[in-house]
Amino acid sequence: MALQHSSFIFLLVLFFVHPILSFSLSTLSITENVNNTIICALVPSVTNTQVSFLNCTTFPTSTELPYTYPNISVSAITGGDGFQCLLRSPTASLVTTLGCFRFSSNNSTSAYKRIYRGPMLEELDAGNSHMCGRVNRTNSLQCWQWPGFNTSIGRNISRIAVGGEFVCGLSEFGGVECFGNDTAIVTGKPTGNFSLVSAGFNHACGIYLNGSITCWGVRVGNIPVGTFASLALGNNRSCAVRTNGTVTCWGDNDFRLPESMADTQFLSFIAKGKTFCGIVTSNYSLFCFGRDMVGSNSMVFERVLPGPCRMNCPHGPLPGSSIFCNNGVICRRSCETTLTPSGSPPALPPSSSSGGDNNKGRNNNARIAFLVVGSVGTFALVMVLCFSFFKFCKGRGCRIHDSGRLDEVATAPQNGSSLRLQGIPPRPTTLEKRLSHMVSGQLEEFPLQVLAQATKNFSQEHKIGYGSFGSVYQAKLDDGREVAIKRAELTSSLYGVGTKRQDDNENAFLSELAHLSRVNHKNLVRLYGFCEDGSELVLVYEFLSNGTLHNHLHKLKDSPLKLWTMRLKVALDAARGIEYLHTYVVPPVIHRDIKSSNILLDSKWTAKVSDFGLSLMGPEDDESHLSMRAAGTVGYMDPEYYRLQQLTTKSDVYSYGVMLLELLSGFKAIHPHENGAPRNVVDFMLPHIIADELHHVLDPKLPPPTPDEIEAVVYVGYLAADCVSPEGKDRPSMTEIVSSLEKALAACGPQPFLSRSSTESLA
Numbered sequence: 122m123a124l125q126h127s128s129f130i131f132l133l134v135l136f137f138v139h140p141i142l143s144f145s146l147s148t149l150s151i152t153e154n155v156n157n158t159i160i161c162a163l164v165p166s167v168t169n170t171q172v173s174f175l176n177c178t179t180f181p182t183s184t185e186l187p188y189t190y191p192n193i194s195v196s197a198i199t200g201g202d203g204f205q206c207l208l209r210s211p212t213a214s215l216v217t218t219l220g221c222f223r224f225s226s227n228n229s230t231s232a233y234k235r236i237y238r239g240p241m242l243e244e245l246d247a248g249n250s251h252m253c254g255r256v257n258r259t260n261s262l263q264c265w266q267w268p269g270f271n272t273s274i275g276r277n278i279s280r281i282a283v284g285g286e287f288v289c290g291l292s293e294f295g296g297v298e299c300f301g302n303d304t305a306i307v308t309g310k311p312t313g314n315f316s317l318v319s320a321g322f323n324h325a326c327g328i329y330l331n332g333s334i335t336c337w338g339v340r341v342g343n344i345p346v347g348t349f350a351s352l353a354l355g356n357n358r359s360c361a362v363r364t365n366g367t368v369t370c371w372g373d374n375d376f377r378l379p380e381s382m383a384d385t386q387f388l389s390f391i392a393k394g395k396t397f398c399g400i401v402t403s404n405y406s407l408f409c410f411g412r413d414m415v416g417s418n419s420m421v422f423e424r425v426l427p428g429p430c431r432m433n434c435p436h437g438p439l440p441g442s443s444i445f446c447n448n449g450v451i452c453r454r455s456c457e458t459t460l461t462p463s464g465s466p467p468a469l470p471p472s473s474s475s476g477g478d479n480n481k482g483r484n485n486n487a488r489i490a491f492l493v494v495g496s497v498g499t500f501a502l503v504m505v506l507c508f509s510f511f512k513f514c515k516g517r518g519c520r521i522h523d524s525g526r527l528d529e530v531a532t533a534p535q536n537g538s539s540l541r542l543q544g545i546p547p548r549p550t551t552l553e554k555r556l557s558h559m560v561s562g563q564l565e566e567f568p569l570q571v572l573a574q575a576t577k578n579f580s581q582e583h584k585i586g587y588g589s590f591g592s593v594y595q596a597k598l599d600d601g602r603e604v605a606i607k608r609a610e611l612t613s614s615l616y617g618v619g620t621k622r623q624d625d626n627e628n629a630f631l632s633e634l635a636h637l638s639r640v641n642h643k644n645l646v647r648l649y650g651f652c653e654d655g656s657e658l659v660l661v662y663e664f665l666s667n668g669t670l671h672n673h674l675h676k677l678k679d680s681p682l683k684l685w686t687m688r689l690k691v692a693l694d695a696a697r698g699i700e701y702l703h704t705y706v707v708p709p710v711i712h713r714d715i716k717s718s719n720i721l722l723d724s725k726w727t728a729k730v731s732d733f734g735l736s737l738m739g740p741e742d743d744e745s746h747l748s749m750r751a752a753g754t755v756g757y758m759d760p761e762y763y764r765l766q767q768l769t770t771k772s773d774v775y776s777y778g779v780m781l782l783e784l785l786s787g788f789k790a791i792h793p794h795e796n797g798a799p800r801n802v803v804d805f806m807l808p809h810i811i812a813d814e815l816h817h818v819l820d821p822k823l824p825p826p827t828p829d830e831i832e833a834v835v836y837v838g839y840l841a842a843d844c845v846s847p848e849g850k851d852r853p854s855m856t857e858i859v860s861s862l863e864k865a866l867a868a869c870g871p872q873p874f875l876s877r878s879s880t881e882s883l884a
Contacts, residue, residue: 145244145255145280146197146208148173148426149400149407151393153202153249155226158396159186161198161205162407163426165445173426173445175207179228180396180409181419186228196429199247201393204266206236206252208245216627216653217241219254219265236265238653239631248283249322249394255281255290264288275300284320284338284354291315297327309337321354321392326361328352334361342371353392353399358411360397362390368399379410388427388439400427427451564638565650569657572596572606579608586669590629590734595664604649605665609658629734630658636710636733644698646721646731665729667722670695670780674717675789681726683823685830686869688784689837693862694728695720699777700855702730703770711737711768715776716757716790717783737768756790756801761849771849777858778844782806785838787820803845810842833865840865 148163161177175195177186196217197208206221219237222230241257253264255278262275275281278290278298287301295314299307306325313335318327324338332348341357347369349361358372366386370378385408387399398409398421407422427439430446434453442451575596576583583594591609598604609630630651637648652659667673670691673682681687695715702710712719713735721731735752753759759775762768779790782802794800809818815838816831826834840861846852853861 145246146242146429147199147245147389147391148197148428149389149391149398150198150200150205150247151391151396151398152177152200152205152224153394153396154224154228155203157182157228158394159200159205159224159228160396160398160407160409160421161200162422163195163198164422165424165426172447176422177205178421180421183419183421184228186224186230197245199245199252201247201252202249204247205230206245206247207233208242216631216658219245237263244279244281246281246283246320248288248320249285251283251286251288253281253283253288255279262288262290270301280317282318282320282325284325285322287320287325289318289320289325291318295330299325303338306338311335311337317351319352319354321359322356322394324354324357324359326352326354326359328361332364341373342376345369345371351390353390353397355392355397355411356394358392358395358397360390360392362387362399366402370397376411382408382410400425564634564648565661567650567652567659567661569652569654569659571598572608572652572659572661575599575604576606579606588732588734590627590658602649603664603666605662607660607662627658630660632736633660633733636736640702640706640710642698642701642705643727644694644729645701646729662731663723665721665723665731667724667726669718670720670722670728670784671716671718673722674783674787685823685826685834686866687726688823689833689862689866689869691720691722691726691728692781692784692837693859693866695730695780696777696855696859696862698728698730699773700859702736703773703855709770711770712773712776713737713768714753714757715773715780716754717780720780754790759849761847769849770855771852774844774852774855774858775849777855778841778852779803781837781841781844785815785820785834785841786818787822806838807842807845810838827869830869833868836865836868837862 150161152159152161158180159177160180161175163173164176166172166174173195175198178184179186195207195209199206199208204221204223206219209218209220216239217237218235219242220233220235222233224230237254239256242254242263243257244255246253251264251267251270253262253267253272253275255261256263262272262278262281264270264272264275275288275290275298278292281288281290284301284306285303287299287303287306289297289299289306289310292298295316296312297310297315297318299310301307303323305323310325311327314330315327316330318325321338324336324340326334326336326344328334328349328351332350333346334344334349334352336344336359339357342359345361348364350364351362353360353362355372358370358376360368360370360378362368366388367384368378368382368387368390370376385399386402388402388405390397390399392398392411396409396411398407400407405424405427406420407425409419409421426445427442428451430442430449431452432449434450437453438450439453442453445451573579575598576594579592579594583596584592585595585605586593588607591607594606594608596604596606609627633648634651637645641647646665647663649661649663651661670682673680682691699712699715702712710733712730712733714732715730719730719732721729723729753762753772753776757776757779759772761775762772779802782788783790786802786806788802788805790802791799792802806815806818809815813835815835816825819826819834825831840853840858843851843853844858
C-alpha cells in the first residue's frame with residue numbers, strides 16, 4: 122500500500138513536471154547535404170547580444186559558410202536534406218513569413234525564397250524532405266514540400282514532429298496522432314497520455330506523462346529506463362534528455378553519447394540523420410557529435426541563442442535570457458526541477474519502531490501530505506486557468522464580425538478552435554497555401570515608402586473613402602499606374618494579444634489577399650499587390666475612376682446611370698462577377714457583402730465587384746452550407762442566413778436582389794419612410810411587384826422607360842423578387858440571373874457605347 126501511495130505521488134509530481142508547452146520552435150538546425158552535414162544556429166552578435174545572426178558551418182570539418190540572406194529578424198530556423206528555412210519574427214500585425222534557401226553540392230546557397238506568409242506559426246519542424254508548422258491559436262497543420270499530403274487531417278494536434286514520410290503530434294488530451302505514408306508509424310502508434318513526441322527518419326518515440334519513453338516504427342537499440350524531458354531522433358539513432366539535463370543515447374552501431382559529455386547538462390537537443398547537437402546549459406555553447414564518427418564530439422559555436430524570444434513564458438524565463446532579447450525573454454523548460462538525476466522514484470522511508478525513525482516517518486508523511494495538497498491545488502489552478510482561457514477564446518471568438526464556424530465552436534475539444542486566424546475562412550490551410558503561392562510572384566509587394574510617397578504620407582487630399590478594414594487613397598505610381606490604396610487602421614497591441622479591431626483588420630486584409638490572388642475576371646476588381654511592414658497592412662488595387670454604384674444612385678446629380686439600359690448593364694456586369702465567384706472558382710467564393718457601395722465602375726462604365734474582406738470559400742461538394750455566425754451589411758443580409766446561421770451562395774443572391782431593388786427604385790436598402798421611421802427596400806418594393814404595380818415605384822430621377830425598356834424593367838423586377846425569396850432554395854442561381862439579365866438587356870435594344878462583359882476568366 123505504501124508503495125502504491127508513493128508511486129501515485131511520483132506520478133502526480135511528474136504530471137506537473139512535464140506539461141505540454143505552448144511553443145515548439147528551435148534556434149538550431151541540421152541540414153544533411155550531398156557530401157557533408159551543415160549546422161546552422163542563431164548566434165548573438167559580439168557587440169550587441171540582442172541582435173542574432175544566422176551562422177552555418179560544415180560538420181565535422183567546421184568550415185564556415187559565407188552567404189547572404191535578407192536583413193530580417195529571425196525567430197526560429199529549421200532544415201532538412203539540402204535546405205534551410207528561416208521563420209521571421211512576427212510583427213505587431215501578427216503576420217509572419219517563412220522563407221528558405223537550398224545548399225548546392227559545393228555548399229553554395231540559392232536565392233532566399235519565401236514559401237509562406239500568414240498567421241504566426243507556434244511550431245515548426247522539418248524532416249528529411251518535408252516541413253510542417255502549427256498555425257497560431259488554431260492547431261491547424263500547414264506543410265510544405267509535401268505534394269498530395271492532406272493537412273486537414275492533422276488539425277488539432279500540437280507538439281508536431283516530422284519524420285521521413287510521416288508527421289506526428291499530440292491531441293488535446295495527450296494522445297499520439299500520426300499521419301502520412303509510413304504505415305508502421307501510423308498504425309503502430311501507442312496509446313496513453315504523452316507530454317511530447319519526436320520523429321526520426323523511420324521511427325518515432327514519445328514521453329509518457331510519467332517521464333518514461335516508448336518507441337515505434339523501425340526501432341534500433343534498447344530504450345533507456347528513467348524519467349526524461351525531451352528527445353532527439355535521427356536515422357536509427359536516438360537521444361533522450363533527462364530531467365536534470367544530462368543525455369543518454371542509443372541506436373545502431375552501438376551509438377552512444379561521447380563519454381566526455383556524460384555529465385554535461387543540455388538546454389535543448391536536436392538531431393538529423395546521423396548528427397546530434399545540443400546547447401550546453403552552463404554557457405550556451407553548441408556541441409555536436411555523430412555522423413560517421415560515433416563517440417567523437419566538437420564544439421561548433423561558442424555561444425548560440427538558447428531559444429526563441431517570447432513575451433510570455435508559462436514556466437518562467439530562462440535566467441539571464443533577457444540579454445538576448447530586444448523585447449521579451451527566452452522561456453525555460455518546465456522540467457527543470459530538483460528530481461533525482463537518475464529520474465528514479467524517490468526511495469521509500471525504511472520502517473522502524475525507533476522513536477527517531479517514527480518521527481522521521483511522521484515528517485515524511487507530512488511532506489507527502491503537503492505535496493499531495495499542493496499538487497492537487499496546483500492542478501485545480503491549472504484547470505481553472507485552462508477553462509478560463511477556453512471560455513475567453515470561445516466567447517471572444519476572434520472572428521471578423523463574429524463569423525466563425527458554429528459546428529467547430531460547439532465541438533472545440535474534438536475539432537479545434539473555430540478561430541481561423543481569428544475568423545479567416547474555414548479552410549486555413551487553403552488560405553495559407555494561397556498566401557504562400559501569391560507572394561512567390563503572382564502579386565507585387567510594394568515598399569511602404571513608395572506608397573507613402575505616392576499618397577503624400579497618406580494625406581487627406583488623397584483620401585477617397587473607406588473599405589472593409591481601413592481608409593482608401595487614390596495615387597499615381599512612378600510607372601504611371603493609377604491605383605487605389607487601402608490602408609488598415611493602426612491599432613496598438615502587444616505581441617500575441619491584438620485588439621478585436623486589429624484582429625478584424627488583419628482578417629479582412631488576409632481574406633482579400635487570399636481571394637483576389639486567385640481570381641482574374643473582367644467584373645472583379647484587380648489587386649496589384651500588397652505591403653506588410655511592421656504594423657502596416659496595405660492593399661493596392663486598380664483605380665476605378667467612376668466610383669461606386671452607391672454614389673451614382675444616391676449622391677450624384679448628373680450620372681450616366683440615369684438611363685435604364687445603363688442600370689441594367691451595370692446589374693449584368695455585377696452578376697457576372699458574382700457568378701464567376703460561385704461557379705468558376707474552385708472552391709467557390711461566397712462574397713457575403715454584396716451591396717451598391719461594393720460595386721465599382723471603371724472609365725468605360727464596366728462594373729466590378731470589390732471588397733472581399735468578409736468573403737469565405739464555399740462548402741465542400743458533399744456539404745450544402747457552412748455553419749457561420751452571420752456577417753454582412755444590415756439591409757442586404759440574407760434573413761435566412763441570419764436566422765439559421767447557415768451560409769450558402771444563395772445568401773449572396775439575396776444581397777444581390779436587394780441591390781436590384783435599389784437600382785429599380787432609387788431607394789437605399791434601409792431608408793426613411795414618409796413618417797421618418799426606417800424602412801427596408803424589400804418590404805417597400807415587393808408588394809408593388811407582386812401587384813404588377815412596379816411602374817408606380819420606379820426611380821423618379823430617371824425618365825419613364827420606353828415601351829421596349831418597360832418590359833425589360835418589369836422582368837428584372839420579378840427577377841429581384843425571386844432573389845429575395847425568404848428561403849434560399851426558392852432563389853435563382855447567379856447563372857440563372859445572368860441569363861435573365863442578358864435577355865432583359867437584349868430586349869432594350871443595342872447599347873453602342875458600352876462593351877459587353879464575359880463570364881470567362883481573363884487570360
